[in-house]
Amino acid sequence: MVESFYLSTIGKVLKWAQSRSLWYISTGTGCCADEVLDAMGCRYDLERFGCLPQVDPRQSDLLIVCGMVSYKAAPHLKRLYDEMLSPKYVLAVGACANCGGPFSPEFSYSVVPGVDQVIPVDVYVPGCPPRPEAIMNGLIALQEKICGQECSRFEIE
Amino acid sequence: MDKNALVSRLNKIIPGGVLETRRFGRSENTSIWIEAQAVQKIAMALKMDTEMKLDWLENLSVVEFEKVFIVTYFLRSLITRHSLVIRASAVPVSPGSEFLFPSVRNIWPMGLPMEEEAEEMFGIVFSLNNETQFQVKVNRLPENWKGFPLRKDYVFPSQFEDITHSRSFNKSNQKKSSL
Numbered sequence: 001m002v003e004s005f006y007l008s009t010i011g012k013v014l015k016w017a018q019s020r021s022l023w024y025i026s027t028g029t030g031c032c033a034d035e036v037l038d039a040m041g042c043r044y045d046l047e048r049f050g051c052l053p054q055v056d057p058r059q060s061d062l063l064i065v066c067g068m069v070s071y072k073a074a075p076h077l078k079r080l081y082d083e084m085l086s087p088k089y090v091l092a093v094g095a096c097a098n099c100g101g102p103f104s105p106e107f108s109y110s111v112v113p114g115v116d117q118v119i120p121v122d123v124y125v126p127g128c129p130p131r132p133e134a135i136m137n138g139l140i141a142l143q144e145k146i147c148g149q150e151c152s153r154f155e156i157e
Numbered sequence: 158m159d160k161n162a163l164v165s166r167l168n169k170i171i172p173g174g175v176l177e178t179r180r181f182g183r184s185e186n187t188s189i190w191i192e193a194q195a196v197q198k199i200a201m202a203l204k205m206d207t208e209m210k211l212d213w214l215e216n217l218s219v220v221e222f223e224k225v226f227i228v229t230y231f232l233r234s235l236i237t238r239h240s241l242v243i244r245a246s247a248v249p250v251s252p253g254s255e256f257l258f259p260s261v262r263n264i265w266p267m268g269l270p271m272e273e274e275a276e277e278m279f280g281i282v283f284s285l286n287n288e289t290q291f292q293v294k295v296n297r298l299p300e301n302w303k304g305f306p307l308r309k310d311y312v313f314p315s316q317f318e319d320i321t322h323s324r325s326f327n328k329s330n331q332k333k334s335s336l
């Protein structure tokens with residue numbers, strides 16, 4: 001059970017600080033990892049959003065899942081997520097991480113159809129692979145979500 | 158290189174081992190179809206052959222074609238630069254079951270990872286002598302995996318360790334977010 005309590009003004013400041021310092025750990029399970037590397041690089045520079053790459057799950061707030069996750073990798077990803085300290089967020093990058101993509105369950109026996117079957121996902125970034133702009137957009141959507149503001153949303157009935 | 162001379166040399170060492178000689182697909186390469194039981198002897202003869210010296214197993218591939226499993230060995234020589242393709246076929250005793258096939262990993266050690274992969278994907282147990290027990294080692298597929306995924310009659314799993322192998326677009330089967 002998750003216990004929580006409400007902070008009014010100081011809570012807003014905390015959330016603002018949290019959303020502007022999303023240190024992340026990135027799992028390069030698929031080819032989308034290249035695109036995340038591009039976004040980290042000097043041209044797109046993810047660090048200006050306050051994102052710092054980490055190697056330790058305990059020091060990171062955000063887990064970026066880049067690409068397909070196989071059934072063999074799924075328990076390790078789950079363990080990585082469990083080792084992160086709360087509050088923690090997950091960004092699923094690419095069609096594979098969202099729903100299986102080209103490795104959808106009809107065509108592949110070994111790829112998990114969507115990483116949200118293993119760990120909870122906060123923001124989905126579509127594309128195969130998504131451009132670095134799209135990844136940055138997903139990150140801004142996550143920041144807005146943390147701050148409690150309305151973000152662009154697309155729902156399928 | 159004269160392939161006919163090679164085949165007659167092989168026929169002398171292992172009578173009845175070579176079934177036929179064919180062009181390999183559209184390539185210039187020759188492929189030799191051999192008897193499955195004679196694989197080890199022929200492999201040894203090819204490695205020791207003074208003219209060919211095929212000392213390198215470049216690739217080992219398996220294909221299922223109309224319920225027959227065809228094992229193809231792509232051989233090459235680092236000394237004489239010759240290359241050769243040998244093929245052998247086998248039929249499982251009953252559909253869906255594992256079966257034994259002679260291994261060449263003592264002759265070309267680089268065949269070991271390829272044989273292990275074929276073992277997991279197709280359920281062909283490569284054994285050094287035919288008394289080996291059936292037991293497929295698992296190191297590429299997840300543990301507790303059932304079936305041989307690259308066989309034609311393989312049915313995709315509906316569920317694997319509480320992960321459903323299907324995608325529905327309602328939110329009921331998704332894990333709840335921490336937010």
Ligand code: SF4
Nearest residue numbers: 030067094095096128
């Ligand atoms: S979504 Fe496309 S680019 Fe990304 S991991 Fe899947 S196949 Fe690769």
